[in-house]
Amino acid sequence: MATSTKKILVVDDEDDVRIYLSRLFQEHGFLVSCAGNGEEALRAVEKERPDLITLDLSMPETSGAGFYRNIRSRPDLSSIPVVLVTGVTGPGGSRDTEHFFSTRSQVPPPNGFIAKPIDREEMIALARKLTGTAVAGRAAN
Amino acid sequence: MSAISPDESAIDLASLGFSCTQLFDEVPCWISIQDRDHNVIKASRKLIADFGEHRLTKCYSLYKGRTEPCEECVVARTFEDGKDHTSQQMLFDKRGLPHDVLVTTRPLRSDCGEIVAVMKALADISSEKELAGRLRDSLLRFHNLFDHAPCFITVQDQKLRILEANERFKVSFGESFGRHCYEMYKRRPDPCPVCPVAETFADGKVHTSEEILVDNQGREVHVLVYTAPMREITGEITSVMEMATDVTEIRTLQNKLADLGQLVGGITHNAKNILEGLRGGVYVVNLGFRDNKQEDIRTGWDMVQRNVGRLSAVILDMLYCARERSPRRLPLSPPKLIQEVAALFASRAAEFRIKLELQADEPLEILGEPKDIHSLISNLITNAIDACNADQDEQKTHRVTVRAYHDKDDTVIEVEDDGVGMDSATRNALFKGMVSTKGNSGTGLGLLMSQKVATEHGGSIKVASELGKGSVFTVRLPVRQPDTTST
Numbered sequence: 331m332a333t334s335t336k337k338i339l340v341v342d343d344e345d346d347v348r349i350y351l352s353r354l355f356q357e358h359g360f361l362v363s364c365a366g367n368g369e370e371a372l373r374a375v376e377k378e379r380p381d382l383i384t385l386d387l388s389m390p391e392t393s394g395a396g397f398y399r400n401i402r403s404r405p406d407l408s409s410i411p412v413v414l415v416t417g418v419t420g421p422g423g424s425r426d427t428e429h430f431f432s433t434r435s436q437v438p439p440p441n442g443f444i445a446k447p448i449d450r451e452e453m454i455a456l457a458r459k460l461t462g463t464a465v466a467g468r469a470a471n
Numbered sequence: 472m473s474a475i476s477p478d479e480s481a482i483d484l485a486s487l488g489f490s491c492t493q494l495f496d497e498v499p500c501w502i503s504i505q506d507r508d509h510n511v512i513k514a515s516r517k518l519i520a521d522f523g524e525h526r527l528t529k530c531y532s533l534y535k536g537r538t539e540p541c542e543e544c545v546v547a548r549t550f551e552d553g554k555d556h557t558s559q560q561m562l563f564d565k566r567g568l569p570h571d572v573l574v575t576t577r578p579l580r581s582d583c584g585e586i587v588a589v590m591k592a593l594a595d596i597s598s599e600k601e602l603a604g605r606l607r608d609s610l611l612r613f614h615n616l617f618d619h620a621p622c623f624i625t626v627q628d629q630k631l632r633i634l635e636a637n638e639r640f641k642v643s644f645g646e647s648f649g650r651h652c653y654e655m656y657k658r659r660p661d662p663c664p665v666c667p668v669a670e671t672f673a674d675g676k677v678h679t680s681e682e683i684l685v686d687n688q689g690r691e692v693h694v695l696v697y698t699a700p701m702r703e704i705t706g707e708i709t710s711v712m713e714m715a716t717d718v719t720e721i722r723t724l725q726n727k728l729a730d731l732g733q734l735v736g737g738i739t740h741n742a743k744n745i746l747e748g749l750r751g752g753v754y755v756v757n758l759g760f761r762d763n764k765q766e767d768i769r770t771g772w773d774m775v776q777r778n779v780g781r782l783s784a785v786i787l788d789m790l791y792c793a794r795e796r797s798p799r800r801l802p803l804s805p806p807k808l809i810q811e812v813a814a815l816f817a818s819r820a821a822e823f824r825i826k827l828e829l830q831a832d833e834p835l836e837i838l839g840e841p842k843d844i845h846s847l848i849s850n851l852i853t854n855a856i857d858a859c860n861a862d863q864d865e866q867k868t869h870r871v872t873v874r875a876y877h878d879k880d881d882t883v884i885e886v887e888d889d890g891v892g893m894d895s896a897t898r899n900a901l902f903k904g905m906v907s908t909k910g911n912s913g914t915g916l917g918l919l920m921s922q923k924v925a926t927e928h929g930g931s932i933k934v935a936s937e938l939g940k941g942s943v944f945t946v947r948l949p950v951r952q953p954d955t956t957s958t
Contacts (some may be wrong), residue, residue: 344744346774350751353758353767388740446747450754 336461337361339380341371341397342415351384351448358454359463368393372400375407381461383412384453385440402438411441411460415448501572501593504579505530505546512588523565530591534562549576549589562593571597623694623715626701627652627668634710643686652713656684671698671711684715693719734919741785748778788920800838805875805884806831808841812848813873816856824868825859827852831875837882837948843924848873850917851886851944858890858942881930881947889941898936921946 338360340351348364355362363378365371375383383401387394398414401407442456457463484494495502501518503511503525511525511533519525522533530546531537540547545556557575564570573594578586617624618638625647626635633647633655641647644655652668653659662669667678677699684692694715700708752774759767806829813827820827837844852873859869867889874885893901901918918932925932929949936942 344748346748346751346778347744349770349774350747350754353751353755353770357758446743447750448747 335359335361336381336463337363337378338382338384338457338461339371339374339378340364340384341366341368341394342384342386343367343393344386347386351453354450354453355457358457360457360461368397368400371397375401375410380410382457383410384415384444384457385412386415388416398440399437408438413442413444413453413456413460414440416443416445501595503530503591503593504588505591506588507550509540509544509546518593521564522562534560536563545574545576546589546591549578550586553578553580553586559596560593570595571600622717623713625652625655625713626710627713628710629672631662631666631668643692644684645687656682656715658685667696667698668711668713671700672708675700675702675708681718682715691719692717693722738785738789742782745778745782745785748774748781752776752778788917799840801841803837803839803841803844805835805837805844805882806833808844809848809873809875809884812845812852815849816852820856820871823856823860825856826868826870828870828872829874830872832877835875835877835882837928837950839928839948840924843927847921847924847946848884848886850921851884851946854917854944855886855888855890855942858888858892861891862889877950878947880950882950884946884948885943887941887943892938892940892942893934893936894938898934901934 338355340348340355340362341364342348342351343366345366348366352362352364363374363380365374371383371385374380385394385398387398398412401410401412441460444453444456495513496516498515499517500515501521502515503518504513505511509529509531511528511530514522514525525533529540531540535541543558545558548554548556555575555577557573560572560574562570562572573596575592575594577590577592579588579590581587617635620637620639623640623643624635624637625633625640628634631651631653632649633652636644636647647655651662653662653666657663663682665680667680670676670678677697679698680696682694682696684694686692695718697714699712699714701710701712702708752771755767755771755774757771759765759769759771809829809831813829816827852871855871859871862869870889872885872887874883874887876883876885922932925946925948930947933945933947934942935945
């Protein structure tokens with residue numbers, strides 16, 4: 331039974347959200363690295379090949395959306411699952427973002443959505459599912 | 472009395488048996504003949520019927536029930552000057568009912584030219600007078616409506632010259648007869664490209680538009696315009712009425728509401744992040760308590776404190792923006808103020824290797840609320856430092872310069888940086904309260920607050936910026952403060 335600890339890359343411009351999600355994922359057996367903007371995120375993805383990326387779309391300018399489009403268009407990176415963290419303030423909340431993606435065929439949709447304020451259980455369940463892990467971050471066999 | 476000569480028409484009245492006397496009697500009018508002593512010598516049958524027996528009666532008794540002659544007696548005047556005269560009189564018939572009459576007198580001369588009597592014709596003008604009265608009332612009412620209607624009304628001819636204007640219009644735009652509407656309403660030398668008045672002349676229909684006018688104080692007035700054709704009896708449109716209702720206040724409120732909506736959106740966005748920060752902090756602190764890990768407790772608690780601070784700042788900013796109050800007017804020294812505030816930022820600037828410089832004219836004084844001016848300068852310096860930090864160029868030593876100087880009637884406080892700068896879209900959105908180009912630092916409300924401070928002190932803030940080069944924020948405060956009224 332192969333065991334490997336899964337790596338998650340947390341991309342968010344808010345310092346405290348990065349700290350929060352890092353501790354959360356660490357508590358549940360994941361290795362975590364962080365990036366504060368699209369450029370840093372790209373460098374981190376190339377260097378570390380994480381098993382999952384959480385991405386905040388509401389980062390200033392279009393750095394989040396740009397990063398997302400970028401990795402989706404690169405064959406070596408496009409298979410990494412991405413969870414979009416939305417703090418979108420539209421009336422539909424993250425439903426608006428989901429709709430946005432489902433109606434735009436050029437950009438493949440992310441593998442999951444989660445809205446702020448983040449439900450921790452939902453986030454961990456999503457992370458486990460997308461990295462193929464059971465409990466405590468070990469690979470499912 | 473000269474005999475009435477038979478007239479030349481087909482019918483010869485005399486041959487029909489009508490004498491002059493009979494004709495006189497049958498006249499369906501009030502006619503009398505008087506002598507110099509006001510005696511009524513002869514009266515038409517109608518007059519006798521309505522005013523009573525005339526023989527041996529003085530006219531002033533017969534017509535007015537008086538015991539002595541009237542002061543202004545047209546009969547007397549005719550006796551004097553031998554001319555016809557008219558006058559309006561109030562007479563009373565035999566039942567005592569009043570009649571408004573028009574009196575016309577004519578001298579009757581003997582063969583030798585002497586005026587021996589005066590003929591007096593009385594025409595009942597009661598109904599005419601009543602009509603005249605009603606017409607006057609009507610006109611007055613019309614003028615009241617026209618002048619005091621709560622909108623601007625003008626009537627223009629085909630050449631767009633103003634034929635009539637109501638009082639409201641005159642007060643706001645000036646006296647305008649004969650001037651063109653585009654001159655008076657808009658201070659234009661030529662007709663407006665889209666003219667509802669012209670359209671109404673063309674098709675005879677009501678047209679509407681929204682316009683921005685300029686009153687005689689140079690102020691902008693937003694109006695809703697209606698134009699209606701004014702037709703002659705023939706149906707031809709000879710003039711067009713233009714009615715303009717002032718909606719400036721409504722538009723101002725609408726704009727404020729829109730800005731407020733955006734502001735609330737910005738605040739909500741910020742608040743969510745603060746909330747996440749607090750939740751995260753609580754979570755991490757709890758991990759620390761659970762496992763007895765000091766590091767987690769420390770980290771988590773720092774997160775909580777940071778975000779409580781951010782929340783306080785957001786709430787204070789919101790309260791500041793929402794508050795309508797008049798600040799105090801204390802004498803302040805801008806050079807001293809910028810020194811004080813800059814001192815607070817000295818270590819932060821040094822940490823980021825930014826040169827913080829001050830330049831000030833002395834002496835310089837303004838009247839204002841110390842806390843507010845302090846906040847304003849603080850906000851601008853914070854932004855300048857952040858702009859320098861956002862500049863990716865690691866090699867560059869950035870500089871933030873804070874100036875205070877005198878310029879004509881204003882005291883100017885200026886903060887210049889050579890950081891990232893802004894494009895025009897960001898510049899325009901800057902004072903709307905939701906732009907925070909610095910991620911989680913700053914509340915996004917700072918500039919809105921600074922602008923409020925500036926306007927409350929009778930001044931303004933302007934920004935000049937170039938992407939990649941830097942920005943300059945210039946605050947102008949009048950040396951003479953306006954009266955402290957609530958804003």
